[in-house]
Amino acid sequence: MTVSPTAIPGLVVIDVEVHRDERGSFARVFDREVFRAHGLCADYPQHGWATNSQRGVVRGLHYQTAPFAEHKVVRCTRGTVWDVVLDARRGSPTYGRWEAFELDGERPRMLYLCAGLAHGYQTLSAESELHYLLSAPYTPAHAAGVHWRDARLAIPWPLPATVVGARDEALPQLTDAPDSTP
Numbered sequence: 001m002t003v004s005p006t007a008i009p010g011l012v013v014i015d016v017e018v019h020r021d022e023r024g025s026f027a028r029v030f031d032r033e034v035f036r037a038h039g040l041c042a043d044y045p046q047h048g049w050a051t052n053s054q055r056g057v058v059r060g061l062h063y064q065t066a067p068f069a070e071h072k073v074v075r076c077t078r079g080t081v082w083d084v085v086l087d088a089r090r091g092s093p094t095y096g097r098w099e100a101f102e103l104d105g106e107r108p109r110m111l112y113l114c115a116g117l118a119h120g121y122q123t124l125s126a127e128s129e130l131h132y133l134l135s136a137p138y139t140p141a142h143a144a145g146v147h148w149r150d151a152r153l154a155i156p157w158p159l160p161a162t163v164v165g166a167r168d169e170a171l172p173q174l175t176d177a178p179d180s181t182p
Contacts, residue, residue: 001014001015001016001017001028001031001034002014002015002017003034003038003040003112006099007094007097007099008085008087008094008097008098008099008117009092009093009094009114010087010113010114010115010116010117011085011087011099011111011112011113011114011117012038012040012111012112013101013109013110013111013112014073014109014110014111014112015108015109016028016029016108016109016110018108027108029075029108029110030044030073030133035112040071040112041071041114041135043135044071044073044133044134044135045134045135045136045137046133046134046136046137046138047131047132047133047134048131048132048134048138049129049130049131049132050129050130050132051127051128051129052079052081052123052127052128052129053126053127054123054126054162054163055123055124055125055126055159055162056122056123056159056160056161056162056163057122057123057161057162057163057164058120058121058122058148058157058161058163058164058168059120059121059122059164059165059168060084060118060119060120060121060145060148060168061084061086061088061118061119061120061145061146061147061148061171062118062119062120062143062144062145063088063115063116063117063118063119063144063145063180064115064136064138064139064142064143064144065142065144065178065179065180066142066181066182067142068136068137068138068139068142069115069116069136069142069180069181069182070115070134070135070136071112071113071114071115071134071135071136072111072112072113072117072119072132072133072134072135073110073111073112073113073132073133074103074110074111074113074119074130074131074132075103075108075109075110075111075130075131075132076103076104076105076128076129076130076131077105077129077130077131078105078127078128078129079104079105079123079124079125079126079127079128079129080102080103080104080105080123080124080125080128081102081103081104081121081122081123081124081125081128081130082100082101082102082121082122082124082157082158083100083101083102083103083111083119083120083121084098084099084100084119084120084121084122084155085098085099085100085101085111085113085117085118085119086098086117086118086119086120086146086153086174087116087117087118088116088117088118088146088174088177088180089116089117089179089180089181090179090180090181091181092116092181096152096153096174098153098155100155102124103121103130104125105128105129115135115136115180115182116180116181116182117180118145118146118180120145120148120168122157122158122159122161124158124159144177144178144180145168145171145177146171146172146173146174146177147168147169147171147172147173148161148164148168148171150173150174151173152173152174152175153174
């Protein structure tokens with residue numbers, strides 16, 4: 001595993017080493033000791049799975065507020081997505097900044113998001129799946145987010161949105177969103 005920090009503190013790119021032979025391939029996608037050595041959360045009592053059936057679907061930008069703020073590890077296991085991470089922590093020097101990464105099922109790249117970072121994505125392929133490691137239980141009362149089209153953020157989504165859930169369309173702008181600081 002190669003662990004690389006980004007310009008947003010708490011956002012890390014993890015590239016996984018794939019071993020291939022005549023049978024196919026194998027990759028270690030989680031190693032508690034590697035995570036700990038890099039100061040990353042290594043306890044994930046919940047795992048999540050999201051599927052998307054068409055190109056252009058937008059989900060996010062989601063996070064949970066304290067005391068259920070969660071660290072996440074996100075990996076695309078099928079298809080291709082354009083993954084966006086937003087710093088929604090009000091006291092952070094990178095508050096309001098975002099970074100985007102193309103993730104796909106063929107290349108085992110993962111994103112580690114510390115608590116307080118908001119996550120969303122747009123599907124670039126007709127069928128896609130994402131797998132999540134989650135450090136805290138999902139709690140609807142603490143679910144929060146930022147509107148994916150917040151003009152202040154000016155995120156250039158690569159495709160016209162084909163489907164956006166009602167919950168995501170109702171999310172507030174960043175300045176009106178609940179504080180994400182854990």
